[in-house]
Amino acid sequence: MSFKLPNKKNNSKKNNYNKRWYRQLFVILFMPIGMILILFLVYINAPRIPILGFHGIVDMNNPNMGIIQNPIAQRMAYPMQNLEKVLEYLARNNYWFLSTQNLYDYFISRSHDIPEEYFGKKPIMLSFDDSYKTVYTNVIPVLEKLEKKYNQKIKIVLFVNPGTLAKHTHPSTTYLSCEDLRTGFQKGFYDIQSHGQNHKDLTKLAVQDLTEELAQAQTQLRDCMTGLAEEEAIAKHIAYPYGAMNSLVEAYAAKYYQSGYLYNSTILRFRWLKDKYQISRLTVNRDKSPERLIQMATRSFPISNLR
Numbered sequence: 001m002s003f004k005l006p007n008k009k010n011n012s013k014k015n016n017y018n019k020r021w022y023r024q025l026f027v028i029l030f031m032p033i034g035m036i037l038i039l040f041l042v043y044i045n046a047p048r049i050p051i052l053g054f055h056g057i058v059d060m061n062n063p064n065m066g067i068i069q070n071p072i073a074q075r076m077a078y079p080m081q082n083l084e085k086v087l088e089y090l091a092r093n094n095y096w097f098l099s100t101q102n103l104y105d106y107f108i109s110r111s112h113d114i115p116e117e118y119f120g121k122k123p124i125m126l127s128f129d130d131s132y133k134t135v136y137t138n139v140i141p142v143l144e145k146l147e148k149k150y151n152q153k154i155k156i157v158l159f160v161n162p163g164t165l166a167k168h169t170h171p172s173t174t175y176l177s178c179e180d181l182r183t184g185f186q187k188g189f190y191d192i193q194s195h196g197q198n199h200k201d202l203t204k205l206a207v208q209d210l211t212e213e214l215a216q217a218q219t220q221l222r223d224c225m226t227g228l229a230e231e232e233a234i235a236k237h238i239a240y241p242y243g244a245m246n247s248l249v250e251a252y253a254a255k256y257y258q259s260g261y262l263y264n265s266t267i268l269r270f271r272w273l274k275d276k277y278q279i280s281r282l283t284v285n286r287d288k289s290p291e292r293l294i295q296m297a298t299r300s301f302p303i304s305n306l307r
C-alpha cells in the first residue's frame with residue numbers, strides 16, 4: 001500500500017504566493033489611506049497666520065457712542081475692553097502685526113526675504129471692516145496707550161467702504177470720515193484697504209456695477225489719502241463685502257487689486273494657499289472672549305529663517 005506524501009515544495013510555493021498577494025492587497029488598500037493621513041498631518045501642522053476680522057468696537061462704559069442701531073452690527077461690535085486685553089497680550093508676546101503688503105510680499109508672493117528683525121516673532125493680522133467710527137474713537141487711544149507702554153506700534157488693517165464715509169468728523173457719527181483715515185494713517189496705525197464702494201454683495205452685480213464698485217472704491221480711497229501716501233500703498237487689496245465672491249468677481253477684482261480676503265472662519269495656511277484672491281480670515285464677534293481670541297492668536301508660528 002502506498003500513499004502520497006504532501007508535496008512540500010509545492011506547498012511552500014503556494015504559501016509564498018499567498019503572502020505576496022496579501023502584501024499587495026495591503027499596499028493597494030492602505031497606501032492611499034496612509035498618504036491621505038500624512039497629507040492631513042502636514043496640512044494640520046502647516047505654518048499658520050491668524051487674520052482676525054473685527055467690525056465696530058464698542059466702549060462698554062459708553063455703549064451707544066458711534067454704534068449703529070442695528071442688531072447684526074451690534075452683535076458684531078467687539079468690546080473695547082476685551083480688545084485691549086487681546087492687544088496687550090499680543091504686544092507682550094512678540095507678535096508681528098502684518099500689513100496687507102507685508103502678508104503679500106513675505107508670505108504669499110514670497111518676493112521679499114523676511115528681515116532678520118522679525119525672526120522669532122509670530123505673525124498676525126488685525127483687520128476691521130465696514131469703516132466704523134469706533135475704529136477711530138475707541139481703538140486709537142488703546143493703540144497709543146500700548147505704544148507708550150511697550151514701545152511698539154500695533155498696525156491694524158482697515159477694509160473701508162468709501163461710499164459710507166461721514167462728511168464730518170463728529171465723534172458720534174456711525175462711520176469714519178476721510179479726515180479720521182488720514183489722522184490714523186499719519187499716526188502710523190492704519191493700513192487702508194478696500195471693502196468695495198458701497199458694501200454691495202459683489203456676486204449679485206452685473207459687470208458694469210461690479211466694475212464700478214471695485215474701481216470707485218480704489219480711486220476714492222486714494223484721493224482721500226492724497227499727499228500722505230504713495231497711491232500704490234492705498235487700496236491695493238480688497239476684502240469682499242460679506243466675504244462673497246465667485247470666479248467673475250475674482251476676474252474683475254484682479255484688474256484692480258493684488259489680493260482678496262474672505263470672511264470664512266478659517267485660519268490662513270499660506271503655503272497651501274492656491275489663490276491669492278481667497279485669503280482666509282477668522283471671524284470675530286462679541287461672543288468670542290478675549291481668551292478665545294488669544295487662543296486663536298497662539299496658532300501663529302514663530303518666524304525662522306527656514307520658513
Ligand SMILES: [Zn+2]
Binds near residue numbers: 129130199241242
Ligand atoms: Zn463688511
